[in-house]
Amino acid sequence: MSAHQKPRLLVLTSTYPRWSGDHEPGFVHELAKRLTDRFEVMVLGPHAAGAVVDERLDGVRVIRYRYAPGFLETLVNDGGMVANLRHAFWKWLLVPGFFIGLWWAFLRARREWRPDVIHAHWLVPQGVVAAIARKDVPLIVTSHGADLFAISGRAYAWLRAYVVGRASRITVVSQAMRQRLRQEIPAADPLVMPMGVDFAVRFVPDHRQQRSRTVILFVGRLVEKKGLLHLIEAMPTILARHPRIQLDIIGYGPERKRLGERIAELGIEDRVHFLGAVAQALLPSHYQRAAVCVAPFVEAADGDQEGLGLVVAEAVGCLCPVVAGDVQAVYDLLDADCAHIVSPRDTDALAAAIVDVLDHPDAAQSRVAHARTQIERKISWTAVANGYADLFNAIVIDSKSR
Helix, strand or coil: CCCCCCCEEEEECCCCCCCCCCCCCCHHHHHHHCCCCCCEEEEEEECCCCCCCEEEECCEEEEEECCCCHHHCCCCCCCCHHHHHHHCHHHHHHHHHHHHHHHHHHHHHHHHCCCCEEEEECHHHHHHHHHHHCCCCCEEEEECCHHHHCCCCHHHHHHHHHHHHHCCEEEECCHHHHHHHHHHCCCCCCEECCCCECCCCCCCCCCCCCCCCCEEEEECCCCHHHCHHHHHHHHHHHHHHCCCCEEEEECCCCCHHHHHHHHHHHCCHHHEEEEECCCHHHHHHHHHHCCEEEECCCCCCCCCCCCCCHHHHHHHHCCCCEEEECCHHHHHCCCCCCCEEECCCCHHHHHHHHHHHHHCHHHHHHHHHHHHHHHHHHHEHHHHHHHHHHHHHHHHHHHHHC
């Protein structure tokens, strides 16, 4: 190990908060900041308009590389890279600059900062760049879902195999992803190491807050795999039983216009409210108030699906009853004893599950309390961060002993 006091961890990511309190998914930062007691942590992520190029955030040094003029740096945010590329074909023009920016930032950090271990989030593109240019620095790559499920074809399969062959260790966030990766690359032996949820401070019950009997909550990006369209299709059936119900939608993404049009066609504009993006710190109050949180996950037409579905865990942390889509990853968190798990494409079944929660709130509360006990043991941030820290430390020690 070099002369610095703590081993140095270099993190590569595409999804990262642009500033403190940003609504963008923050799980990479949540992990990074919890590792600063055992590592010096530097994160490399893409720049976006209004973000600082080089700053320290919760003890983590964050460097955001430029890849286009500021007003064009829209490849990653508000929907995710894969969804943005599919809904706005012109954004493919940003991809070369994105790779060049990532490549140059990585080479510079490797040369000047001299990390002891690299953690790349997503097999493609971060894992590819790190695998090619890491030299003798040990590399851990974490796949979160879209990089495995949504990106298909021989070229991408070859890239994933290349990354797996070059990495010191591969981790995935659910058993479903482990099975999928091993089907594609039989020699792969990924560890299942999910991201975490803050069950201690943020996503907790608030017994002072009276839970609504009329609010259905959806939280997530407005992309196909989140299944919001099916929840909207189920609303007329739900309203026939509970006329005062309203659907609050927290999220953003490329399907916003299409979803709004379908709501208008169904004539339910007065019962559906788009709340837009909400900062992470404000999410718990919505979970604490809602009658039920619906996460109608589906497998998208391109094969993309949830890697884990942390929104389910966030809701459960706040003791909000959950109805979830029947995708494999959900079973890493829930079972039929603690939540309704249905096929959202069967809108009658989806509506029936939601109505059951609304009709029997005490039973729903009992189930979600059981679910919280189960989930907290699996994915509390304390357990997750300790697991990753131990993995990184063991790999650093092993690499130095050779």
